Amino acid sequence: MNKIAKNNFISKVLAVTSLLFILLLSSCEEVVNLDLETGEAKIVIDAEILWNKNTDGKVQTIKISKMAPYYNNTTPKVSGAVVRVRNSDGDTFIFTETEAGSYVCSDFVPVLNMEYTLFVEVEGKTFTAVEKMTSVAPIKKIDQRYMPDISGPDLLVISVYFDDPVEEQNYYLDYFTTDFLKIPYTIMSNDDLYNGNEVVNEFSDTDLKPGKTVKIVHRGISKNFYNYMNLIFEASSANPFGTTPGNIRGNVININDSNDYALGYFRLCEGETVSYTMK
Known part of the structure; x- marks a missing residue:
C-alpha cells in the first residue's frame, strides 16, 4: 500500500542544524518582501461532500473563495454565487449562502456509488464537475503504544485499523488533528500492495501525551481525487493545506471556456x- 504522510514534527538533528543556521544569520533582521507578479485571481471551489457513517448526511457545506496575493493574510470570500448539486436520478439540492463564501444544504441525500453533478454560477461564469460518492472501509479499532526513540523519551503512537475490501480497488485519505497541530497530519493511501488485508495508519508526535485528544477523519476517495492529491502533495512539499499550485487542475471546469477553470476538486x-483520548 503506497502512503503519503504529512509529518508535523522535525527531527532533533534538523532542529539543531536549523538553530545553528539561525544563529549565524542573527545579525540580519531586516524583512525583505519581494515584488512578486500578481496573476489572475482564480475562483477556488472547496466542494467536499462528506457523509459520516451513522449520520443522515443531510447538512453539507461548499466554500467559494479566490486566490489571494502571496503576502495576504486573508482569503477573499466569494458571495452571491448560485450553487446546486444534482444526482443521477435528477434530484437537485440547493446550497444557500449562510455567511460570506459559505454555502449550505440541509436536505442533501447521499447514496453510495451514485453520480452527482456540481453547478456553480459566479461572477458571470458557470462551473461544473462530476463525481461519484465513494465508500470507505469502517474503522475496526483504535489503540496506542509506546515506540522507542533513541534521541529521547519513548513516543506515543496512535494506530487506526481497518480491513480493506478484497473485491475492489480502494483509496483512502485520513486526517489526524489535535490541539498542538496547526494543520492535520495527513495520510493518503491505496491498496495496491495490501488488497483485502488489514491496514494500519499511525500518527505520533513528540507533543502527543496522555490526556491529549486526537480527532480522526477516515475517508474513502476516488482514484481521480487520489491522483489529484498526489500532485498537490508533490507540488507543495507534502503540505496539502499550503498555497494551492495554480497549474494543477481539479475536476471543476468552466462550461464556456476550458482554459478559465476553477481551482479545487468536487469530491463525495x-x-x-472519531475522537480518541490518549491514555
Missing part, C-alpha cells in the same frame, strides 16, 4: 469521524 466521500 463516505467517512468516519
Whole structure:
C-alpha cells in the first residue's frame, strides 16, 4: 500500500542544524518582501461532500473563495454565487449562502456509488464537475503504544485499523488533528500492495501525551481525487493545506471556456469521524 504522510514534527538533528543556521544569520533582521507578479485571481471551489457513517448526511457545506496575493493574510470570500448539486436520478439540492463564501444544504441525500453533478454560477461564469460518492472501509479499532526513540523519551503512537475490501480497488485519505497541530497530519493511501488485508495508519508526535485528544477523519476517495492529491502533495512539499499550485487542475471546469477553470476538486466521500483520548 503506497502512503503519503504529512509529518508535523522535525527531527532533533534538523532542529539543531536549523538553530545553528539561525544563529549565524542573527545579525540580519531586516524583512525583505519581494515584488512578486500578481496573476489572475482564480475562483477556488472547496466542494467536499462528506457523509459520516451513522449520520443522515443531510447538512453539507461548499466554500467559494479566490486566490489571494502571496503576502495576504486573508482569503477573499466569494458571495452571491448560485450553487446546486444534482444526482443521477435528477434530484437537485440547493446550497444557500449562510455567511460570506459559505454555502449550505440541509436536505442533501447521499447514496453510495451514485453520480452527482456540481453547478456553480459566479461572477458571470458557470462551473461544473462530476463525481461519484465513494465508500470507505469502517474503522475496526483504535489503540496506542509506546515506540522507542533513541534521541529521547519513548513516543506515543496512535494506530487506526481497518480491513480493506478484497473485491475492489480502494483509496483512502485520513486526517489526524489535535490541539498542538496547526494543520492535520495527513495520510493518503491505496491498496495496491495490501488488497483485502488489514491496514494500519499511525500518527505520533513528540507533543502527543496522555490526556491529549486526537480527532480522526477516515475517508474513502476516488482514484481521480487520489491522483489529484498526489500532485498537490508533490507540488507543495507534502503540505496539502499550503498555497494551492495554480497549474494543477481539479475536476471543476468552466462550461464556456476550458482554459478559465476553477481551482479545487468536487469530491463525495463516505467517512468516519472519531475522537480518541490518549491514555
